[in-house]
Amino acid sequence: MRTRNLIFAVIAALAAAFTAVVLVPPGPAAAHGNVVSPASRNYGCFERWGSDFQNPAMATQDPMCWQAWQADPNAMWNWNGLYREGVAGQHETVIPDGQLCSAGHTESGRYNAMDVTGDWKATSIGNAFTVSLFDGARHGADYIRVYVSKAGYNPVTTALKWSDLQLVTTVPNTPAAQWTRQLSNGVQQDIPVSVSGRSGRALVYTIWQASHSDQSYYFCSDVNFGGTTSPSPSTPTSPSPSTSPSPSTSPSTSTPPVNGSCAGTHTVTSQWSGGYQGEIKILAGSTAIKSWTVTLTYPGASPIAQVWNASLTTNGNSVQATNVSYNGSVAAGATTSFGFLASGSPTTPTVTCAATT
Structure with a gap:
């Protein structure tokens, strides 16, 4: 009897363990990516305020980021997770007008604040500039499409629609090993873009179709045409606590000499x-x-x-x-x-x- 009870106990324990394993939802992928220059809305908010996100000064200095942090801080901590799965290339069908910057309210609405119209911080650029897309998991790309909003569209007052966009550059199928920069924490594709006769506010909209599965990423970058130089290609500064890419490291000039390693x-x-x-x-x-x-x-x-x-x-x-x-x-x-x-x-x-x- 004792042996039988022991066998039953072992079976019950194994069954419980199996159930626990089956019911645990899968965690996020180790790393994804984002447009780091000109910075997308949520990456820019993380880059500027990630180490000081509860500073009330943000409300007046960077009000659009402030509303985004108040709405859902995870939109910034998980700056590399703004994607949808199973779109099958039907971007304009799946993502409704007015929701392009949140990928159609993806991830249960985590990124909805990216669709809010207002005076988002804009990167000053010239008519020739570079879009830098960081890929922390080395997914590679089936394609990358870069759009620029048409002349006359004002992102400060109007939610983005597909009809507001003009396709300016397409990068074809490119394995991660062939991306522009091979980094210790991922890869980066630096995409040259050229438009003519542009001035004032606009949006750069990037679609990255990752190669590892039907996973589509969507990024809104606020820009101000009229800058004298293009922003130099950038790499990510700090990752979210639960996801991937590496903080940048930069020489320090104010810290005393190190005694030891x-x-x-x-x-x-x-x-x-x-x-x-x-x-x-x-x-x-x-x-x-x-x-x-x-x-x-x-x-x-x-x-x-x-x-x-x-x-x-x-x-x-x-x-x-x-x-x-x-x-x-x-x-x-x-x-x-x-x-x-x-x-x-x-x-x-x-x-x-x-x-x-």
């Missing part, structure tokens, strides 16, 4: 009643590093409740943060960072950094 600095970027947001910046020494570990030692229990761009282990008053796959490699003298949300009043920990070179 790396150094870490702690900064409070915003504060509110009952909590605050912080950033830890990692600076590589005179030798490039392959991975890093930052230890934060607090005077009391760790206040950290959420972290992005790092993996966290907490043990009492000590927190150990290690790089994730896309931001471990840092050039000599360059920086990367991770952010966090914490409870209570700001507390400054002791920060130590160790790295492999």
Whole structure:
């Protein structure tokens, strides 16, 4: 009897485990992409405010981003997930007029705020410019189509319709290995675009048909024709906490010299009643590093409740943060960072950094 009961218990446990596995919804893909120059609406909002997204100054300095952050912060954190599946090339049928910037209210409406008309921050460009599309998962492209809104269309006052667009450039089937730039955290296609006689506000609309499946990406980039130079091709700055591409690393001129392989600095970027947001910046020494570990030692229990761009282990008053796959490699003298949300009043920990070179 004991043996039979044991067998039944094992079977029940296996069945429960199987059910749990089956019912767990699949997580997001490791990485997707976006137009990083001229920055799309949600990527631009993340690039400008991702480390300071609760700053009330955004409401007056960047009101369209402010309304987007208030509507759904995940539209910015997941800046590389603005896509639809199963469109089968029928873009104008599947995506209704007025919803082009949200990919037809994709992802249960996460990106709806991208459709809101208003004075979005616009990139100044000339009549010859470059569209830079970042692909963090190296999907490649069946095709990429770049449109520019027609003369007379004003994105500040009018929601975008298909009839407002003019196709100006198409990139044919291009495997990821043939994209313009091969990066450590993905690939980037820099697409030259030329129009004539344009001035004033417009939208650049990009459709990226990824090659790995029927997955279509849609990006609205606000521009102002009349700039003297084109924006230089860009690469992503920081990823969302739950998705992919790598933070850019740039040489630091204000941080003191590093004693050892790396150094870490702690900064409070915003504060509110009952909590605050912080950033830890990692600076590589005179030798490039392959991975890093930052230890934060607090005077009391760790206040950290959420972290992005790092993996966290907490043990009492000590927190150990290690790089994730896309931001471990840092050039000599360059920086990367991770952010966090914490409870209570700001507390400054002791920060130590160790790295492999």
